[in-house]
Amino acid sequence: MERLNKISKIFNKIYYNLFVENFKGKLEYNFPPNYFRWDLIDYLINKYKYSDYLEIGCDQDQLFSKVRIKNKTGVDPISGGNIRKTSDEFFRENKNKFDIIFIDGLHTYNQVKKDILNSINCLKDEGIVLVHDCMPDSLSKQAVPRYRMSWNGDVWKAIVDLRQNEYLEIYTCKIDQGIGVIKKKRNSSILKLEKNIKDLKFKDYYKNYVKYLRVVDLKEFQKLF
Ligand SMILES: C[S@@+](CC[C@H](N)C(=O)[O-])C[C@H]1O[C@@H](n2cnc3c(N)ncnc32)[C@H](O)[C@@H]1O
Numbered sequence: 001m002e003r004l005n006k007i008s009k010i011f012n013k014i015y016y017n018l019f020v021e022n023f024k025g026k027l028e029y030n031f032p033p034n035y036f037r038w039d040l041i042d043y044l045i046n047k048y049k050y051s052d053y054l055e056i057g058c059d060q061d062q063l064f065s066k067v068r069i070k071n072k073t074g075v076d077p078i079s080g081g082n083i084r085k086t087s088d089e090f091f092r093e094n095k096n097k098f099d100i101i102f103i104d105g106l107h108t109y110n111q112v113k114k115d116i117l118n119s120i121n122c123l124k125d126e127g128i129v130l131v132h133d134c135m136p137d138s139l140s141k142q143a144v145p146r147y148r149m150s151w152n153g154d155v156w157k158a159i160v161d162l163r164q165n166e167y168l169e170i171y172t173c174k175i176d177q178g179i180g181v182i183k184k185k186r187n188s189s190i191l192k193l194e195k196n197i198k199d200l201k202f203k204d205y206y207k208n209y210v211k212y213l214r215v216v217d218l219k220e221f222q223k224l225f
Contacts, residue, residue: 127183127184163214
């Protein structure tokens with residue numbers, strides 16, 4: 001996990017609040033206290049008899065070690081998994097196809113969008129892409145550059161952006177910091193944004209996140225998938 005020094009934290013916070021956005025609203029999601037990303041992955045692996053798993057960003061294998069499946073690939077430039085590369089390096093050389101891909105690497109809009117599109121290119125037709133950390137509860141949790149340890153980044157923007165894509169069916173499951181769920185399928189509810197994606201602020205997310213991300217709770221998710 002990235003270490004932040006005190007000076008850069010203070011500098012990034014001042015910079016963000018002065019030049020990007022300053023908004024105090026805080027969301028209360030009440031994520032289920034006993035259902036996590038590994039439970040969702042286990043549910044999907046068992047239901048669809050998946051055999052090939054890819055994780056982007058493994059850290060200390062908090063998740064990677066818990067995934068029970070025939071073939072596991074874990075990519076991280078620093079620690080965990082079984083491939084020591086950035087996601088870009090991995091996707092450039094990869095020739096394998098996967099059933100289920102969990103994206104949890106660098107949590108910035110551009111990188112997550114790239115990771116999602118690269119994942120779609122190596123996803124089997126009936127496969128699924130999951131994206132962690134889609135639901136920040138406050139401005140500081142999603143600010144880029146980062147200025148706090150507990151951080152989701154602006155992953156949410158990549159989901160909002162791709163919700164406009166005609167060929168991707170996307171929901172966000174309201175568990176464990178928000179998990180984006182993406183299938184290669186015609187989009188049954190194309191998002192129409194009132195602003196350019198680059199102009200979206202946390203305040204827009206705060207007011208519209210249910211529509212933007214197409215949020216479903218666990219029960220609804222299990223009816224859909
Ligand atoms: C939030 S942690 C992953 C946590 C883990 N997946 C879990 O479920 O607990 C993010 C990880 O992404 C890795 N990372 C950062 N930049 C990356 C990149 N460009 N490609 C792949 N992984 C990256 C970091 O080294 C870090 O270990």
